[in-house]
Amino acid sequence: MSKALERREKLRSDLILAAERMIAERGLSGLKTRDLAREIGCANGAVYNLVEDIDELILRVGSRTLLRLDEALSTAEGAGEPSPRETLVRIAIAYCDFAADNLQLWRALFEHRMEADKVVPDWSVADQLQLFRHINKPLTALLPKRSPEQLGITARSLFSAVHGMVALGLEQKLVAVPLPALRKEIADLVRATIDGLIARER
Amino acid sequence: MSKALERREKLRSDLILAAERMIAERGLSGLKTRDLAREIGCANGAVYNLVEDIDELILRVGSRTLLRLDEALSTAEGAGEPSPRETLVRIAIAYCDFAADNLQLWRALFEHRMEADKVVPDWSVADQLQLFRHINKPLTALLPKRSPEQLGITARSLFSAVHGMVALGLEQKLVAVPLPALRKEIADLVRATIDGLIARER
DNA sequence: AATTTCTATTGAACAATGTTCAAGATTGCT
DNA sequence: AGCAATCTTGAACATTGTTCAATAGAAATT
Numbered sequence: 001m002s003k004a005l006e007r008r009e010k011l012r013s014d015l016i017l018a019a020e021r022m023i024a025e026r027g028l029s030g031l032k033t034r035d036l037a038r039e040i041g042c043a044n045g046a047v048y049n050l051v052e053d054i055d056e057l058i059l060r061v062g063s064r065t066l067l068r069l070d071e072a073l074s075t076a077e078g079a080g081e082p083s084p085r086e087t088l089v090r091i092a093i094a095y096c097d098f099a100a101d102n103l104q105l106w107r108a109l110f111e112h113r114m115e116a117d118k119v120v121p122d123w124s125v126a127d128q129l130q131l132f133r134h135i136n137k138p139l140t141a142l143l144p145k146r147s148p149e150q151l152g153i154t155a156r157s158l159f160s161a162v163h164g165m166v167a168l169g170l171e172q173k174l175v176a177v178p179l180p181a182l183r184k185e186i187a188d189l190v191r192a193t194i195d196g197l198i199a200r201e202r
Numbered sequence: 203m204s205k206a207l208e209r210r211e212k213l214r215s216d217l218i219l220a221a222e223r224m225i226a227e228r229g230l231s232g233l234k235t236r237d238l239a240r241e242i243g244c245a246n247g248a249v250y251n252l253v254e255d256i257d258e259l260i261l262r263v264g265s266r267t268l269l270r271l272d273e274a275l276s277t278a279e280g281a282g283e284p285s286p287r288e289t290l291v292r293i294a295i296a297y298c299d300f301a302a303d304n305l306q307l308w309r310a311l312f313e314h315r316m317e318a319d320k321v322v323p324d325w326s327v328a329d330q331l332q333l334f335r336h337i338n339k340p341l342t343a344l345l346p347k348r349s350p351e352q353l354g355i356t357a358r359s360l361f362s363a364v365h366g367m368v369a370l371g372l373e374q375k376l377v378a379v380p381l382p383a384l385r386k387e388i389a390d391l392v393r394a395t396i397d398g399l400i401a402r403e404r
Numbered sequence: 405a406a407t408t409t410c411t412a413t414t415g416a417a418c419a420a421t422g423t424t425c426a427a428g429a430t431t432g433c434t
Numbered sequence: 435a436g437c438a439a440t441c442t443t444g445a446a447c448a449t450t451g452t453t454c455a456a457t458a459g460a461a462a463t464t
Contacts, residue, residue, distance in 0.1 A: 007441095008441085029315075032420085032421070032422090033421075033422060033423085034420090034421075034422095042442075042443085043442065043443045043444055044421095044422090044423095044443090044444075045423080045424075045425085045442075045443065045444065045445090046441090046442060046443070046444095047422095047423095048422095048423070048424080049441070049442070053422080053423080054422070054423095111313070111315075113231075113313075153383075153387060154387075156370070157367055157387045157388075157390075157391050158391075159370075160366040160367040160369070160370040160371065161363035161364075161366050161367055161391060161395075162363075162366070163366045163369075163370060164362040164363050164364070164365045164366015164367065164369060165359055165362040165363055165366065167362070167365075167366060167369075168358070168361075168362040168365060169362065181355075185355060185356075185359045186359075188359075188402075189359050189360075189363060189395065191398065191402070192395050192397075192398030192399045192401075192402055193363075193391065193394050193395045193398055194398070195394075195397070195398035195401055195402070196393065196394030196395055196396070196397035196398035196399075196401075197394045197398075199394075199397055199398075199401070200390075200393070200394055200397070209412095210412085234449090234450070234451090235450075235451060235452085236449095236450080236451095244413075244414085245413065245414045245415055246414090246415075246451090246452095247413080247414060247415065247416090247452080247453075247454085248412090248413060248414070248415095249451095249452095250451095250452070250453080251412070251413070255451080255452080256451070256452095
């Protein structure tokens with residue numbers, strides 16, 4: 001590989017890391033091209049040699065965040081004895097903890113919205129779909145009568161419900177909920193929901 | 203009241219309505235001060251005589267949206283015979299329908315985030331808290347043993363869960379879920395969750 | 405009615421920011 | 435070394451929210 005391309009790749013990698021740090025520290029709206037350029041040591045216009053536009057940069061950072069989230073959920077999945085119900089609870093709690101520990105980066109995943117005419121690239125969509133497999137496995141064990149299609153839908157619903165609790169719970173805008181209380185609420189609601197789903201199955 | 207103040211109030215009202223229309227048509231990011239000024243027939247700088255800044259304008263529009271949402275939930279609450287469980291389902295579906303029918307305005311409620319140093323004014327917070335009373339009443343009937351504090355927490359959790367399903371369901375980013383399917387998912391999950399909560403109560 | 409004083413409105417100017425592009429610097433090849 | 439291709443630069447542009455000195459208009463006073 002040529003010297004120029006090596007440098008380019010190095011800069012590109014630096015750029016993504018700098019953007020990640022910047023979002024983590026100052027939020028998605030704190031991401032500025034000039035600051036990025038200064039931080040990685042190049043002209044502000046050079047950012048557009050490394051990346052199509054800011055949207056792509058945000059998606060690249062999001063990809064890294066999703067990867068770390070995936071690891072966190074995998075860890076939660078594996079730990080302890082394998083009651084599928086409690087596994088789901090652990091996954092939900094792990095999601096909550098990850099969001100709390102990576103608040104700004106996690107928010108950036110959902111705050112960012114493409115302009116209407118642009119499409120989210122395939123590699124980014126693929127990243128997102130990966131997550132559901134964590135929920136699918138235990139859910140299949142709990143609801144064996146359901147078809148894969150039904151299970152996919154239920155998995156998405158359950159994820160969305162937990163996501164909503166985490167999103168509004170960490171908002172701190174209305175009433176400040178202490179994190180331990182939020183974790184307990186989530187665990188309770190996941191258990192109740194699963195129990196209800198199973199009871200309905202019979 | 204003086205002629206000048208009358209005109210001012212009229213303009214102020216026009217401004218809020220124009221902003222509402224603009225957000226509904228082009229999203230929160232499509233709200234531009236110059237376009238607003240042109241639409242209500244005044245200089246761009248005059249917007250700042252009518253409103254502190256754009257944040258306040260967005261919150262004013264949000265206040266109107268919350269009011270209409272409140273009405274929609276009230277309607278859902280009142281209809282039909284009063285099984286508390288089905289009332290909660292109807293409220294959740296009504297929330298979903300309102301969000302779908304007022305997509306951009308509803309999104310604006312949650313997309314908008316204040317800068318760290320500014321505080322949300324009291325009148326805006328009050329608007330938001332009103333909503334929970336719709337959920338509290340039926341939930342109290344279903345879970346009579348719980349304390350008001352516990353009920354408040356559970357109400358918030360249930361609302362958050364439904365909100366998450368609506369938010370991700372209307373995102374259309376991953377998999378496009380048709381609206382009738384989403385409504386069914388929400389109804390199922392609310393019923394399951396309530397059943398689970400009641401079973402746990404015994 | 406005329407003049408003065410106070411207030412409201414204006415729109416030009418500013419600062420911040422994403423993005424582009426012609427000119428200059430660097431690299432890779434023979 | 436010389437030349438062509440490529441990359442990098444940073445000045446310039448377009449868009450925005452916001453401010454403010456100047457102006458127009460309303461209210462008060464004589």
